[in-house]
Amino acid sequence: MEVLSESKSIARKAHTCDHCGCDIFPGEQYHRAFLKDGGDMWSWKSHLDCAALSARMHRDQDLCWDEGINLSEEWSNEREEMLRYRDEFPTVIARFEARSARRTAQREA
Known part of the structure; x- marks a missing residue:
């Protein structure tokens, strides 16, 4: 990836x-x-704090430069890992928790 x-x-x-x-x-x-x-090209848009959390997790996990972190996948697969960053990135974690609550409510409706 470039x-x-x-x-x-x-x-x-x-x-x-x-x-x-x-x-x-x-x-x-x-x-x-x-x-x-x-041969694929695309744009990626994100909140500044989402990008900052992704970069922080990337550093903390000692990943190569081309191994990106998609926070949606991390939330689905490694939720406990993301929750470690609650104090530093409270708004990002709150967005994911609210989204999870909405999806749960929709499934139960």
Whole structure:
């Protein structure tokens, strides 16, 4: 995987965070990256704090530069690992907990 560019942008329209799945609202600053893997290219948008948690987990797990961390996958598979970061990234963890609660309520309805 190759990072073609990275930047912080101000949203002019609503976007969805590729880490947590929650809204990035117009006027909110967010992280944007353009990536390439083989013949595939895509953009990745995320809340700044989601990107920061991903980078922190990447460092803490001593991963190679091209081994990205997708927080949605981590929440599904390694929830306890993510909860270790609750004090440092409370808003990110709160987004995932709220999303999990909504999904549970939808399944039970």
